[in-house]
Amino acid sequence: MKRLLFFVAFAAMAIFGRAEDLSSPNGNMKLTFELQDGIPTYQLSLNGHAIIKPSQLGLELKDTESLLDGFTIENSTNSAFDETWQPVWGESSSIRNNYNELAVTLKQPSTNRILLIRFRVFDDGLGFRYEFPQQDNLNYFVVKKERSEFAMAGDHTAWWIPGDYDTQEYDYTTSKLSEIGGLMENAITPNSSQTPISATAVQTALMMKTDDGYYINLHEAALKDYSCMHLELDDKNMVFESVLTPDAVGNMAYMQTPCTTPWRTVIACNNAADILMSNITLNLNEPCAYETTDWIKPVKYIGVWWEMITGKSSWSYTNLPSVKLGKTDYSKTTPNGTHAANTKHVKDYIDFAAENGFDAVLVEGWNEGWEDWFGKSKDYVFDFVTPYPDFDVKALREYALSKNVKLMMHHETSGSVRNYERHLDTAYRFMADNGYNSVKSGYVGDIIPRGEYHYGQWMVNHYLYAVKKAADYKIMVNAHEAVRPTGLCRTYPNLIGNESARGTEYEAFGGNNVNHTTILPFTRLTGGPMDYTPGIFEPDVSVHNPDNNSRVRTTLARQLALYVTMYSPLQMAADLPEVYQQHMDAFQFIKDVAIDWDKTLVLEAEPGDFITYARKAKGSNTWFVGRTNDEEARTSEISFDFLSPDKKYIATVYADAKDANWETNPKAYEIKKYVVSSKSVLRQFCASGGGYAIRIVPVEDKAELKGLKKL
Structure with missing residues (x-):
């Protein structure tokens, strides 16, 4: 009976383009896909909060009908995936790759062409890409424009650099999305090679924060045999649309089926640290292509x-x-x-x-x-x-x-x-x-x-x-x-x-x-x-x-x-x-x-303000902590609860002196040693433009503790 109901539901979707939902493994991230008057659309929410409002998908092709509309759903499949893999080097010695997948095969009856859109929903975001199976009516084609949309749910704060076909070497501007157009001229500074795109085009990875405290990051993964994506903002409606980098004659990409585009990624969290800890970009790439990697060393x-x-x-x-x-x-x-x-x-x-x-x-x-x-x-x-x-x-x-x-x-x-x-x-x-x-x-x-x-x-x-x-x-x-x-x-x-x-x-x-x-x-x-x-x-x-x-x-x-x-x-x-x-x-x-590194943790984080990482060295019980601070002097407070509870450690802290300042006294630093445990807490001054670094090693001999203060 369940199987019968599934096919009935599928048939209704195929005929009417009814919405199909897909949730992340933990159920908090939800994707909705549907055809609206033959146009593929998607939306994304986290904990019921809109991350991406209904947004259109598709591509314009050169000298032939577009792949934007006129679609029906030919097929739709769901699957789940969960693996743990070991990078050759990295921020962690192992990475979990866990997602639920929706693959929607679309048919354009007027041209008899097929387009597959594949979605992968992770606990912390989404990846999607276009796939073009080998077929009689679509073999060689040229992409004129990709029209992937990312409709924002508000006028978010963004950390951005100008869209440019030749350079990323710009300082970041922090502003509301609606302010980008008015700030673009000053954001474009000289470079040896640069081709700015427009008054509202920005580059990925684009970092944003909503007024109610959600963090959103837009980027792409597995960029191969395709041009790099930028984002053009419609600042009246707060909708980003993909902008590809053209070639010398203005074309965006030359394709031959079977082929795919890179993944378009949306990372979304209600904690800034989780953005930094996301592995979506790596997980959307293929496993290592080399049989032996012993020659690759940090x-x-x-x-x-x-x-x-x-x-x-x-x-x-x-x-x-x-x-x-x-x-x-x-x-x-x-x-x-x-x-x-x-x-x-x-x-x-x-x-x-x-x-x-x-x-x-x-x-x-x-x-x-x-x-x-x-x-x-x-x-x-x-x-x-x-x-x-x-x-x-x-x-x-x-x-x-x-x-x-x-x-x-x-x-x-x-x-x-x-x-x-x-x-x-x-x-x-x-x-x-x-x-x-x-x-x-x-x-x-x-x-x-x-x-x-x-x-x-x-x-x-x-x-x-x-x-x-x-x-x-x-x-x-x-x-x-x-x-x-x-x-x-x-x-x-x-x-x-x-x-x-x-x-x-x-x-x-x-x-x-x-x-x-x-x-x-x-x-x-x-x-x-x-x-x-x-x-x-x-x-x-x-x-x-x-x-x-x-x-x-x-x-x-x-x-x-x-x-x-x-x-x-x-x-x-x-x-x-x-x-x-x-x-x-x-x-x-x-x-x-x-x-x-064997393990990485983010202890404190706020984009544009400060970041504190703790990392455990690969194959070692030694930890390192680093804090980078913006122009505002602050006090960082971190717990050492990531340490093994049954051990004592010696922490060597390299920190700003009390009178340190990047502009007036940049070389003022102090080095102190403490005995620490998993119950220790550090309150450390961070100067304007300052920060601190810590090396934490297990105590091997009690004699090492002599004369050291307990934190």
Whole structure:
């Protein structure tokens, strides 16, 4: 009888487009799908509270009828899924993937075409995508516009950056949705390559908070063979619609069935911490594509980098206005005297890395071509294998090997992706032959082929091609200026890091907003780790370069906290070795902090204000805590109830001094040790632009407790 009722209900749905509901495993998240006059729509609620109001779905196609309306329901299936999987590296050693699924097959009788929309409802949100089965009447097609809607239930507070086809390197603006249009002009700041979209277009991951305390995050997952999605706001009706990145001739995506779009994601919680703990983006990606992963390892590194960013040193070997690879004889040129990537200097960095237990040294500016790489739209700009005369590849390879330190390769493409692909195999083979197992790639400037954007389908395919090709040589990739991450590191874990946002380098270009690192974990890090390059101990950039008056808008204590709050399995100690030598007591935390984790907890969180994480190091009983604070001085209060109740621990707290302030006294910090247990509570002052970092280790010998105060 139950089966009969099911088919009767299904038949009614097929004929009339009756709504179909799907709940999350815990029953709190509810999706409703229905056809309204042949148009697919969905809505989402949490605890009966509207998260997404009725919103339309579909796509416009080029030179053929759209996939927007005129549908009937051909089929509908429900299923459930529950697994626990282990990432190669991550914020937790295991991740649960638990959802209920609704797959709706739609038929468009006028064209006899089929479109399947797949929904997955998790306890903390929703993922949906379009799927195009192989069929007679839809084989090759071009997407003109995707019209996925996200109708908001109110004028929410949002943390946003301008929609742009070429860059994410903007400071975040906090405003009501209705205020975005009026603030957009000032939010768009200069960049080496940028293409703003409109007065109300913003980028994902977009973080919002409702007036009644619900938190909503819009993003995408598993971005492959498709263009990156932005969101265009209808600020009269508070409805976002997807905006895809076009190619050089204005098309959004070229498709061949069978195929799918990326997942569109909605994370929703009534606790900010739950947004940070969500694994929806990772769970909507496929399992690891590699049979063996023992060559993929988290990396803590230093680098010949910050001194060039500040202007103390240069990437280029000469001051020639123009060079040509294979034509310019550098042995007959006059060195400029500021080139940082020279053999002696790099050896000094290798020594510092070895002395302090770092895995690798990044070297930028080692290869020919840096004299005229920037802003020239130059095709054959680098060959990625030919060093300057003062950089001895063989000697440095052997020296690094003798110190048990890896060198990290740098491949700046200058946006000439065609050139990079022509050299890619040779460049990776050169790395493998010389002991480099990780590369920082860069895509500064306008893209070649000319007319392509950083976030279009062509470039999305390139970024993944480079990662998969790197795997052939057992190389890990840290891509800067690439498309923002969408959880692909689950499938391709050698994608060990990205920049894809405004990172520490901007602190030397005028500074980031003080609250920047209290927002990024809610936005940029939703899709994967960020190579934020923390650890700047000298905030006054003019110390390195008298012509640069920029200041790093942070206290020293917060720089330590970033190793915990800005998650990455790739962590850089970005400042100069001579600066660290002045603060070796604080530098100890950077030496100690883990970069791979068994467990992660969020102890305090409010986007734009503060975040406090606690993380347990992988394979260890050592915990680390980090707190990043905005411009308002606050007192943080955390419990240590995450510790084992039958153990005592020693907590080393690196914190702002009472008179610390990012602007007036940034290097004022204090280091204290306490005996703590699972019953301990810490009340800790956090300065403007400040924070704190804690290392917590189990007591092995009671003698360790001598002279320590109990917290």
